Amino acid sequence: MSATYFRNARVVTEDADFLGGVVVAGGVVTEVVEGTPDRPGDVVEVGGRVLLSGLVDPHVHFSEPGRDWEGWLTGSRSAAAGGITSVAEMPLNAIPPTTDVSALRLKLESARTSVVDYTLWGGVVPGNEHEIGPLAREGVTGFKAFMCRGSDEFPHVSIDDLHIGARRIRQAGSFLAVHAEDEALTSRLTRTLIADGRRDPKAWGEARPVEAEVRAIASAIALAAGVGCRLHIVHVSTAEGIDLVTAAREARQDVTNETCPHYLFFTEDDLHTVGPFAKCAPPLRSAEIREELWARVLSGDVDIIASDHSPCPLADKEAGTDDIFKAWGGISGIQSGLNAILTEGVHRRGLPLSAVARMMSANPARLLGQYPRKGTIAPGSDADLVIVDLDKAFTLKASDLAYRHPHSAYAGQTFRGTVDATFLRGKMIHGEGLGAAPVGGGRFLNAVADVPATALTD
Ligand SMILES: [Zn+2]
CATH class of the missing domain: 3.20.20.140 (Metal-dependent hydrolases)
Known part of the structure; x- marks a missing residue:
């Protein structure tokens, strides 16, 4: 099982905010590291940007x-x-x-x-x-x-x-x-x-x-x-x-x-x-x-x-x-x-x-009864990750919108902070070089069958 190492990130969860990295294999997080140690596998260089769940x-x-x-x-x-x-x-x-x-x-x-x-x-x-x-x-x-x-x-x-x-x-x-x-x-x-x-x-x-x-x-x-x-x-x-x-x-x-x-x-x-x-x-x-x-x-x-x-x-x-x-x-x-x-x-x-x-x-x-499989970055949680550039500013154009009908109250507004890449269970679904995410790949999270055991005690 090949691993991917999201290296040199500002890792942010609800109770942590530190310079580190995340190792992912088989669609789940296998290790969260502090600092920038070496790890085997492919490297995604986060370059100090924010990494959110x-x-x-x-x-x-x-x-x-x-x-x-x-x-x-x-x-x-x-x-x-x-x-x-x-x-x-x-x-x-x-x-x-x-x-x-x-x-x-x-x-x-x-x-x-x-x-x-x-x-x-x-x-x-x-x-x-x-x-x-x-x-x-x-x-x-x-x-x-x-x-x-x-x-x-x-x-x-x-x-x-x-x-x-x-x-x-x-x-x-x-x-x-x-x-x-x-x-x-x-x-x-x-x-x-x-x-x-x-x-x-x-x-x-x-x-x-x-x-x-x-x-x-x-x-x-x-x-x-x-x-x-x-x-x-x-x-x-x-x-x-x-x-x-x-x-x-x-x-x-x-x-x-x-x-x-x-x-x-x-x-x-x-x-x-x-x-x-x-x-x-x-x-x-x-x-x-x-x-x-x-x-x-x-x-x-x-x-x-x-x-x-x-x-x-x-x-x-x-x-x-x-x-x-x-x-x-x-x-x-x-x-x-x-x-x-x-x-x-x-x-x-x-x-x-x-x-x-x-x-x-x-x-x-x-x-939704999906924590901690979703909603955090921890060993065992799904490798759902977002790379955010906190300081980059942009003005949203209607042509940037992926909606079926590309209009929005937000079109024409200027923002500070961009979503540079998004990963679902380790696979990129938004980001440079991808084009549009391939059809499908999302899973039904059945509230009866798919509730992580730990959620019941959370
Ligand atoms: Zn509604």
């Missing part, structure tokens, strides 16, 4: 099968270009949505083209409670529900539906993730704003105020506490939302939070300059709210930073040019998340790189 993105929408909004091949190649080696794909916006076992099998077929490893989320929709046990036994990583209107094929749940679903999820030994915005409040405000003739970008944020997020998170936490179901709150956009999770955890509840790079990079004012490309739900917030969220990132209260990569054809964004309510509400961002956090976090606000490793690699791997 491959990022784990627990929140992506690849929309295949059934929609050409993204796709497993383009989505996963974009992930690799962003330093991501494992993704968890959401139960929407593919057709059919992943709300029963037959839909799960169709998605597993589509996913064979993926160049990164993947887990799949199951969905909770009104009336599918009998599918939850079977989906869990097939190896979905967890279950996602919408507390406010989502898409036509993936209806949102009432609190009562959620209660039924959460009980089944607990019985199945799985966990619940929610999109937390209050349906009553957001739909009433949307109706009122539209009736008043509002179509401008700011109206989108006014229809989905902080209160809508806070109200929904509070009720999800109360519900999960009552049922005894583990809970994850996806894409939290406010410090208040993060604080509700922190308080629940202090009360010994099993609940985690996630935010996204776009809530930390952009503000609501960017809807005017970037246009509908920056429309998402929950919406972008004010500069003041963004700084409060950064304070929670810096204090260690944010568990996970995930892309919520939610792509669409260009026309579905352009539809919102004169009427923001008509644009698709999602940001294409999987390729730029690490660049955004390095620029705004590490360089601008002094965020330690080890905290980046914790929020973008180790903690998401734990959420």
Whole structure:
């Protein structure tokens, strides 16, 4: 078994940051060394650049099968270009949505083209409670529900539906993730704003105020506490939302939070300059709210930073040019998340790189039950590695994007910090001289069959 030695690197994990190297053989890490000793085998000269464990993105929408909004091949190649080696794909916006076992099998077929490893989320929709046990036994990583209107094929749940679903999820030994915005409040405000003739970008944020997020998170936490179901709150956009999770955890509840790079990079004012490309739900917030969220990132209260990569054809964004309510509400961002956090976090606000490793690699791997196979650099872990040039600056062009529809709110933005190369189980899937990563090669991380034994005691 031939070895590869990643030599002369600044090795960064959630609890270490040192000059050293990593020896890889058979797709796994066999040795982590300090300094630059000689080791047999091929050498990848890292040249003092940063070496991170491959990022784990627990929140992506690849929309295949059934929609050409993204796709497993383009989505996963974009992930690799962003330093991501494992993704968890959401139960929407593919057709059919992943709300029963037959839909799960169709998605597993589509996913064979993926160049990164993947887990799949199951969905909770009104009336599918009998599918939850079977989906869990097939190896979905967890279950996602919408507390406010989502898409036509993936209806949102009432609190009562959620209660039924959460009980089944607990019985199945799985966990619940929610999109937390209050349906009553957001739909009433949307109706009122539209009736008043509002179509401008700011109206989108006014229809989905902080209160809508806070109200929904509070009720999800109360519900999960009552049922005894583990809970994850996806894409939290406010410090208040993060604080509700922190308080629940202090009360010994099993609940985690996630935010996204776009809530930390952009503000609501960017809807005017970037246009509908920056429309998402929950919406972008004010500069003041963004700084409060950064304070929670810096204090260690944010568990996970995930892309919520939610792509669409260009026309579905352009539809919102004169009427923001008509644009698709999602940001294409999987390729730029690490660049955004390095620029705004590490360089601008002094965020330690080890905290980046914790929020973008180790903690998401734990959420998905894949730690320590994923999410760290240690003997026995998968050789998923990313080489980052921390100081190189660049301006992102649309032509750099590997998405099926190459548009993004991040296009035209200038970043400091590049993803120079990405390796999955020791094989390069992004980097100079490779061209596009060969089709396939990613593995399904089955949450039942593939949980590393040590994860259970972590
Ligand atoms: Zn999403």
